[in-house]
Amino acid sequence: MAMQPKRRKYIKDFRGKMRGVSSRGAELSFGEFGLKAQEVAWVTGQQIEAARRAITHELRKGGRVWIRIFPDKPVSAKPAGKRMGGGKGDIAKYVVTVRPGRILFEVAGATEEIVKLAFARAAAKLPIKTKFITAFKNTPQGIAETN
Secondary structure: OOOOOOOOOOOOOOOOOOOOOOOOOOOOOOOOEEEEEOOOEEEEHHHHHHHHHHHHHHHOOOOEEEEOOOOOEEEEEOOOOOOOOOOOOEEEEEEEEEOOOOEEEEEEOOOHHHHHHHHHHHHOOOOOOEEEEEOOOOOHHHEEEOO
């Protein structure tokens, strides 16, 4: 089941602007390794779930996974073949606006090689470029590229 809010105060939102960098959620908080966004995009609940499944499948019960994003923005769409007018369409999906610097996933309790492979599989499910980061300072800046 795709991630979506249980209830909302208002049904539909405006599209909004996708600019700037992420100030919140830009540091590792729970795990030892993280997957950090490099671009701006809307990430859907289905994409988050697919990436989570790829990570947990690769870890094989060898670590703990934290999802640091939640799709709480509704996106409406009109059916194909529908004429113009008639108001705003029904909600088609829920998304989260991801900005550069945002930590998407965190993992603890697994080796770096396994987590790198898991994050590479997860990055293939996401519509943005990502970066593998680590909490340890023994690597240069604690950063290694994944995508």
